[in-house]
Amino acid sequence: MESLGDLLKQMPGGGSALRQADKLMEELLADPLVGKLRSKYPELDNETIRLNLNKIYQCTKEFRICSNCPGLDQCPNDFEGHYTELSCETVGGRVQLNDRKVTCKKLIARQSENKIRSRIRSFYVDDRALLEGYSADEIVSKDLERMKAVGQIIKYINVTKENGLQKEGLYLTGSFGTGKTFLMCYMLHELAKAGFTGAIVYMPEFVEDLKSLMLEQGKLKETVDLMKETDLLIFDDIGAENLNPWVRDHVLGAILNYRMNRKPTFYTSNYGLDAIEQHFSFTNKDGDELHKGQRLMDRIRPYVQPVHVTGHNKRGLR
Known part of the structure; x- marks a missing residue:
């Protein structure tokens, strides 16, 4: 000047x-x-x-x-x-x-927003889903067909703000492009404003990256520990990954075993709970292992509220 x-x-x-x-x-x-x-x-x-x-x-x-x-x-x-x-x-x-x-x-507004974003970690998820602003009115009005799902998520946010961290998370199912990831990012953003930490993990790329992390035990432990300890953990597009027994039993299983009864875990998937159990029961290496799939589901099914997200495909519209 x-x-x-x-x-x-x-x-x-x-x-x-x-x-x-x-x-x-x-x-x-x-x-x-x-x-x-x-x-x-x-x-x-x-x-x-x-x-x-x-x-x-x-x-x-x-x-x-x-x-x-x-x-x-x-x-x-x-x-x-x-x-x-x-x-x-x-x-x-x-x-x-x-x-x-x-x-x-x-x-002041930017500093506040940066502080909120610093509470959220993103693993392989397009950061635009977290960086764009959110409006409750837009969340509701963008697609009236998903109104029921939006209501469940807003209710969950309000209960958490009022009563603290819940032990149950949410399991969002629905067709491609109905906004499941977007709604979970909205939840993360709202609860980060209330002081909660969170992480969102895009499962297909995370599972692929774990192969290289096997050679970096320090980095692997750091990543797994973060997922264990963060207040809110979202596994995005679960069921789309190419599972192997090690990832299922020693990584995913260890994270969920630690979090159950402690902190809520959330999921988005194109598969319902029964279908995802079948997915967990089969690996390319060992074929069908029904008891392994059931064991993992024992760490998921009792700790989530199912949310069915309906509506039209919004990919390419945002």
Whole structure:
């Protein structure tokens, strides 16, 4: 932003700095903003104004910029996202003009949003699902066919906010593109605002990546521990992954075994609970292992509320 020194240099006439300062003093005294400041602080006399031309010029300049804000990313103020606020006090019989930088509402909102997002971890999920804003009205009105499912999710959010972390999670089923992932991201975002941490894991890519993590035991343990400890864990598109016995029994099983009766786990899937049990019972390596599938389902079925998401395919529309 243009400084007072730059402004004085630009003043026409080529006169002395003193005459230029006198001209700026005259302009500031006629400025309605300075008039309001003097109304608030009647002790603010001309001598104090002259001694603090830079502070007062800065304040009036930034006020007008903020009144026609070009957006936080284009903020031209010296300290991005802040403006100058002035106050007066009398010390030892002398009037002092103090200035301080105040954070603007747009920066406060961004900092708050960043704090919310910092509570959410995403594994292989398109970050756009988490970065875009959410509106409860839009969630409800975007597809009236899924109204019942939306109602269940909003009820779950409200109960968690009022009573704390629940032991049961949600199991969202429905056709392709009905917004299951979107609704779970909305839930994560709303509960992150209430202080809960969360993670969402896209299962097909996570399972593929586990093959390389087998060679990095430290990273594998860190990832599994995070999924065990986070307040809200979502397995997205479960049933679409290519399971092997190690992933099913030693990774997924270990995570769910730790979380049951402690913290809620959530799922989105194109398969219902019975169909997903069949999926867990078969691996390309060992074929059908019904008891292994049932064992994993014992860590899922009793700890979820089924939610059927109906509606039309929205992929490509957002």
